[in-house]
Amino acid sequence: MKKFISFVLAAALTVAGIVSLSACSNSNKKSGGVTIAVPNDTTNEARALLLLQDNGYIKLKDGTGITATIQDIQDNPYNITFKEVEAAQIPNVLKDVDFAVINSNYAIEAGINPAQQSLATEGSSSAYSNIVAVKEGNEASDKTKALIAALKSEKVATYIKTQYAGDVVSVVENPGNGFDDTVNYDALSGSTISVAASPTPHAEILKIAQEILNEKNITLKIVEYTDYVQPNNVVESGELDANYFQHFPYLDDFNKENNTHLVSAGDIHVEPLGIYGGKQNNLDAIKNQ
Helix, strand or coil: CHHHHHHHHHHHHHHCCEEECCCCCCCCCCCCCCEEEEECCHHHHHHHHHHHHHCCCCEECCCCCCCCCHHHEEECCCCCEEEEECHHHHHHHHHHCCEEEEEHHHHHHCCCCHHHHEEEECCCCHHHEEEEEEECCCCCCHHHHHHHHHHCEHHHHHHHHHHHCCCCEECCCCCECCCCCCCCHHHHCCCEEEEEECHHHHHHHHHHHHHHHHCCCCEEEEEECCCCCHHHHHHHCCCCCEEEEEEHHHHHHHHHHHCCCEEEEEEEEECCEEEEECCCCCCHHHHHC
């Protein structure tokens, strides 16, 4: 009976979005640890946990990777309590937790300066490059190639570098002039390419690509979304041509979970995750609680 009651209590805490991993085996565990908010979607939660592991605050089970969740934490020596929150909402709960792991795009949207305010940041791994996604079969269309060429231009790369000062990093190795020689731009003249995007930085970057495509009389229609689900749904349904808001591991997981058929048409930039202070402003608090 006691085991059953403990199980029910643990399940209730999980549903509430707050899980204290005190059940993890570790003889050096302290009581009264800090609370850290992390994204609740599979891949970004894993990135957050890997960042915390890299900084020595937790240890994940061997072999755990991009699909890790808080249930994969093997050692939690500082008795951290994790609050799982939808990624876009984490800046809103920052004041209520000790620390939070936030995607740089959502930090920027919330007026948080990653370069000045992050206490620790993951490396700019190309594994998490933000991509343009299209419905399978459309990746070689002239519309898609024209969009990718514009986004992989020197003009866009320069904008990313100057506008975001390292908070968003271009992964385009050899930026071009914005145009693809294999595309029939005359045939595309007067047409519209529609793209779903998050407001920052994706929609902002797309506005630079918009200027390039305008030179060929192509309209780039940017439709902004603030969630991680609808941008994929509208491309899967054919309502919009493409989206630009996610990295490939997230897309791969989304396809498996939702039986969608989206593919990457090209990677553009990476947004490093960072740890930010809420009630606490020094990471030493994690070990000193």
